Amino acid sequence: xxxxxxxxxxxxxxxxxxxxxxxxxxxxxxxxxxxxxxxxxxxxxxxxxxxxxxxxxxxxxxxxxxxxxxxxxxxxxxxxxxxxxxxxxxxxxxxxxxxxxxxxxxxxxxxxxx
Amino acid sequence: xxxxxxxxxxxxxxxxxxxxxxxxxxxxxxxxxxxxxxxxxxxxxxxxxxxxxxxxxxxxxxxxxxxxxxxxxxxxxxxxxxxxxxxxxxxxxxxxxxxxxxxxxxxxxxx
Numbered sequence: 001x002x003x004x005x006x007x008x009x010x011x012x013x014x015x016x017x018x019x020x021x022x023x024x025x026x027x028x029x030x031x032x033x034x035x036x037x038x039x040x041x042x043x044x045x046x047x048x049x050x051x052x053x054x055x056x057x058x059x060x061x062x063x064x065x066x067x068x069x070x071x072x073x074x075x076x077x078x079x080x081x082x083x084x085x086x087x088x089x090x091x092x093x094x095x096x097x098x099x100x101x102x103x104x105x106x107x108x109x110x111x112x113x114x
Numbered sequence: 115x116x117x118x119x120x121x122x123x124x125x126x127x128x129x130x131x132x133x134x135x136x137x138x139x140x141x142x143x144x145x146x147x148x149x150x151x152x153x154x155x156x157x158x159x160x161x162x163x164x165x166x167x168x169x170x171x172x173x174x175x176x177x178x179x180x181x182x183x184x185x186x187x188x189x190x191x192x193x194x195x196x197x198x199x200x201x202x203x204x205x206x207x208x209x210x211x212x213x214x215x216x217x218x219x220x221x222x223x224x225x
């Protein structure tokens with residue numbers, strides 16, 4: 001049973017559209033993350049949050065933005081999607097402190113931009 | 115600059131055989147080395163992890179071997195089963211900080 005939920009699982013949209021990928025977790029974790037995953041490539045951290053009202057950019061530059069208004073919710077938004085944004089986006093969460101390295105991942109949102 | 119290098123990219127093993135996946139890291143300050151397992155259509159899940167104060171950790175059929183001087187660590191899957199077919203990611207981090215992942219190894223265990 002998943003404790004971290006991502007919607008939509010699959011999305012096909014046209015260039016220029018605004019999209020929001022939703023991520024919610026029920027574990028009360030302080031830290032949340034967004035990773036971008038392409039086939040044959042490592043997971044790239046694009047955004048993370050240490051808690052409510054905290055957001056930071058990750059190692060991989062991304063045109064997306066995130067918000068953390070509630071502990072359990074960490075949506076990712078693309079204001080104007082382009083074909084280069086086609087990828088799988090994985091949301092994850094972890095405890096703070098000693099548990100920070102144990103990530104729980106969602107099933108992912110696969111985005112295709114035509 | 116890739117801080118964690120993983121090999122091979124893909125691996126085919128017969129049922130009952132031993133699967134071995136290797137990773138090398140560059141940052142000697144890393145002190146936490148997990149392996150994640152990802153099945154198709156699912157997110158990665160933590161499989162097993164090790165800290166550099168031990169050279170080996172075993173959980174069931176899965177073993178991590180760690181060589182601090184060589185800056186390498188590996189995952190061994192004994193008695194590999196078709197249900198082990200998945201993509202495996204090694205990772206490394208400073209304790210409490212963000213993980214750096216390898217590129218992944220797609221394992222196929224054939225009957």
